[in-house]
Amino acid sequence: MIADICAQVLERITPSKSEKKALYDLTVQIIGKIDRVADEIGVDVHGLLVGSSARNTWTVGEKDIDVFITFPEEISREELESLGLQIAKKVATKYEERYAEHPYIRALYGDHSVDIVPCFRVSDPSSIKSAVDRTPFHNKYLQTRIKGLEDQVRLLKQFMNGIGIYGSELRTKGFSGYLCELLVIKYGSFLGVLESASDWRIGVVIDLEDHGTLKHEDPLVIIDPVDPSRNVAAAVSLDNFCIFIDASREFIKKPSINFFFPPKIAPLTDDEIAKELQARKTDLFAIVFKTPNVVEDILYPQLYKTVKSVEELLHRNDFRVFRSDVWSGAQSVILLEMEVAELPNIKKHIGPPVESSVHSGKFKAKYARSYIKDGRYVAEIPRQYPKVKDLLLSQLQNCGLGKNVSEAIFKGYGVLKNKQIAQIGDREFRIFLRKFFQKR
């Protein structure tokens, strides 16, 4: 049963021979060009294929190819950056410049997107100068060890992908490809990883080289085989860690190809929105604003920060949030499902104990009326924001929102309530909305 499913999955995700050949040919060509250009300039640099394409662990879905330009350690950072770009631009024809720790080039060769990234060729991972310098060591570590396990890696990646936790970007906070490869090496097979994960507990430590030097506070700790101080799984959030444990148990109990390829989700229609609201009797609010023009690794942490700040704002004002989520397309949406949309016009302000005469005096000077309950003064005061909508319209800009989201919201935002949310027609948002309601 499981074997059948895995075979079916592999059939869909394993690149064909011709795809593999095309990728191989392309990378040989790029690396050759890099070496030739370097020769012309007269610098001691080499092209190096890294990542899943270097190890034949890529899946049909993954189109990224990473080619590094390795510079000698002695060169300055400035020289690396300028020479790196110079070489990359000579190698590529269609490209755009991008920025991570260093600037790099994303080049297009037909269907293939290739990142051409300069790095330092250090002698040892402990002396790296930037995060990318570690990558060649990862490549070297895996190259021999992953042999014969490529299909198992592909299965695990696709499983992670299917359950929505593949990728270590700040949007997803999930499992990186390198992490999947290490897990397969550790447990020998896709199923071996799932069987082990079924019993994972928060704080589990996996240390392939038995050389970890630091204590990590993350839910999952996989010590980097090439860097004893680094947790490869640092990006994995508690919930994604748990989702993986849960999915592993469920798959073993009741295997299904749906884990790898979840059924397509249809956009929620206007009628369905109304029906959900009617059935749940919660009050749904959407804060909507134009998405700031920044990459996801910048955008999503700000969106997550925003939803957290807004929840705190609501709690401070005695509103209980039932659930919340964020979505981003051309517009961004902070979605808040509330237990109630309105509270009374008044609220209690609990004062000092009556026995404390100094504090009591101050309290009574401030509040013209009060009564005594449970030994303390209590004043009934007007509630500043009895309505969620008014609170959001008035106070959102005083929340911690992150730089770009804050700027976007300053330019203008709307607060939609219940059926008004159907004003957001975006198909992807409607799919997100169905998922939001399905999560129960």
Added chain:
Amino acid sequence: MIADICAQVLERITPSKSEKKALYDLTVQIIGKIDRVADEIGVDVHGLLVGSSARNTWTVGEKDIDVFITFPEEISREELESLGLQIAKKVATKYEERYAEHPYIRALYGDHSVDIVPCFRVSDPSSIKSAVDRTPFHNKYLQTRIKGLEDQVRLLKQFMNGIGIYGSELRTKGFSGYLCELLVIKYGSFLGVLESASDWRIGVVIDLEDHGTLKHEDPLVIIDPVDPSRNVAAAVSLDNFCIFIDASREFIKKPSINFFFPPKIAPLTDDEIAKELQARKTDLFAIVFKTPNVVEDILYPQLYKTVKSVEELLHRNDFRVFRSDVWSGAQSVILLEMEVAELPNIKKHIGPPVESSVHSGKFKAKYARSYIKDGRYVAEIPRQYPKVKDLLLSQLQNCGLGKNVSEAIFKGYGVLKNKQIAQIGDREFRIFLRKFFQKR
């Protein structure tokens, strides 16, 4: 200023010479009769005037006279009870039988209501057989000490009365007359008591004879001068203790006759009820039932217990109570002011941590759908009672209500919401309702 006010108050509450004479003549006559009847029967008992009328500390408002029939210690409880009633009934003409620890007689002589109560004449307060046996000792203790302080006692009692905390019955949980007399002896004057009370802290101990033997947990501890183990102020609730402290400070700061004679409160009209609800935007509920035919000392503890149980029921169902109170006339009312009257149709059921595989298995077997949040499973389940009214109509009888209230509610009750509460036309209820809304 204060002297003027006190003089005005005393003018209104001090019995006139003729009233005093009438009371004196009446009690002499009753006691004489008791002694004569006792002689006829041939038992060694005596009539004894106790309470405020014995010490000239009664106020015009207080009409109760307590005459005790003191029996020798050697007599049996049964004999005391039967002989006590026999004598009392011969002394009285219009009377009714009542019950406390012993049966006693409440007799009517014109305007005067006189309680004729049998007790044991024990040699020492430590050997009393029932609570009333202590009373003659209180009388004896006060008789000489209170001389010259009678007006001060009357002022303190009227002050307590005016601020609503006079009386140690279970309805009021306030300050008894005896307690007021002890406080005046301790501090020398009405104002001395208030000045001292301004600085009281929870747990303050006042021990006139410096002979207390036990630690009491009450907010106010006044050791009984005739019983070192007893706290005379045991009945005083925390809030009444605080109300007295607060009123003492306020009166000293800004003296007014209103403390003694608060302005009359008009019944709240239908329009005013609607206006209050509109202004507050809370949801007001009244549980209404026929008042059980029991004395207040039985009824009120049950009403207080009921409101507490109902609040707990509401909290268990996620409803927040803003304020509550009880009222009782021909009907009894549990009044509940709620922040909201309705919650969503769904609620969250927080399950076990995902890492705990045994508990997780059980949870998932029970709940067909769940999701993961903060490392735990969460199931969305239907809320059994999304509406306060349905909850009260369905679950009230499963609350701890006390025997008589429970029986009354079993026979039938209604739940009124917001404007429906105007269906209760009772003038006293409407006065209570105005006080309820004024308390802010």
